[in-house]
Amino acid sequence: NAGVTQTPKFQVLKTGQSMTLQCAQDMNHEYMSWYRQDPGMGLRLIHYSVGAGITDQGEVPNGYNVSRSTTEDFPLRLLSAAPSQTSVYFCASSPRPSGRGDEQFFGPGTRLTVL
């Protein structure tokens, strides 16, 4: 198993550009989520999904869209990049939406810089 994969690993955007961060998992996990990591703030939830076709907002959803057309993939779209979106982005998955004690498996992260 490759686990959780993310592409790209690094990305530089100009203000106003759009892009999609890719996330895929091969563990047949139902639950997937996106976090952003900023210095001194830990990780904060952007969006999450409890299964194909079902998504919902997390703590900091503004400026981001997600969709979940398959169990495996959960892309994160930045509609119009802003410098405030400069961050490290992590995708994570866990087996069951109701599995509250389940370990969440994290991808390697994407470092995004918006100029």
Added chain:
Amino acid sequence: AQTVTQSQPEMSVQEAETVTLSCTYDTSESDYYLFWYKQPPSRQMILVIRQEAYKQQNATENRFSVNFQKAAKSFSLKISDSQLGDAAMYFCAYRSGYGSSNTGKLIFGQGTTLQVKP
């Protein structure tokens, strides 16, 4: 709303010594889970240990153990026989145990950077 606080931005320990990282949390829930994650310079998030709130016994994983004080809402991580490979940022995290409000959301503390001196 639940919050998690790590009040030590940086800690250091001598190789082979023991170090304790602090974490406090605030919640009105009685059913929840607590986690410690390690983030080495590679950036990969690695689960170190987890604790179920309904279990009084402290979790242990080899050289890692926790001191879970439910009444005080404290969840510290003890690393024994510290090794150079333990150098990393450590995050404490909370996850609700309630189905009605469960988003699977992990609420993270700010992180503690651990330096291990040879």
